Amino acid sequence: MNDDDKIVTLASYYDPMLAEIIRGRLEANSIPCFIADGNTINANPLYNQAIGGIKIKVFEHDLERCREILAEDNSAGLPPE
Secondary structure (H helix, E strand, C coil): HHHHEEEEEEECCCHHHHHHHHHHHHCCCCCEEEEEEEHHHHCCHHHCCCCCCCCEEEEHHHHHHHHHHHHHCCCCCCCCC
């Protein structure tokens, strides 16, 4: 395994829907990612804080691009007010 294959946590969310939206945004930008602990929290929401929320996992070499994508405001394509 080389350093390009290292998987890291991009972010952690307590809202399962928000985690899915973030995953969708990353995949729409051709960034491979997956959600960790989502099934556990969906099955028992009381575990959410105990295990640190739902985590978005990405390759380390994609981390900076992921942060750039998440920093963009794509709310309906409207210009900022």
